[in-house]
Amino acid sequence: MEYFVWGINDNTHDIVSTTFDYNVSYKSVPLKNYFTSKLNPSIAFQFYEIKINNKRVVIFVISKANKIPTFFEKIRHYRSGSNKNGY
Numbered sequence: 001m002e003y004f005v006w007g008i009n010d011n012t013h014d015i016v017s018t019t020f021d022y023n024v025s026y027k028s029v030p031l032k033n034y035f036t037s038k039l040n041p042s043i044a045f046q047f048y049e050i051k052i053n054n055k056r057v058v059i060f061v062i063s064k065a066n067k068i069p070t071f072f073e074k075i076r077h078y079r080s081g082s083n084k085n086g087y
Contacts, residue, residue: 002064007057017055022047040071 007018026034035045045062069076 002062004060004062005057006059007055015052015055015057018058019056020058022049022058022060038073040074041068043070 006020007016008014009016022031024031029037032047036042039045043063043065045060048059048061050057050059071077
């Protein structure tokens with residue numbers, strides 16, 4: 001699994017809260033549907049929302065690609081160590 005996290009400071013890792021709303025629409029399409037339509041091959045993903053010390057944290061969890069690269073909007077993405085790459 002891979003993760004994107006909102007509400008945590010990148011440098012200090014302090015919990016800072018977030019206003020990110022994953023229930024919004026992007027280009028007149030619900031964000032979850034937009035991601036689903038742009039990922040090829042289809043990959044399972046989920047948003048989670050938690051509160052820590054009354055501060056909101058959102059976690060986007062996406063499955064790892066299985067033996068073939070993943071494309072988002074026809075751009076291939078892959079991981080190399082802890083870095084995300086695309087070309």
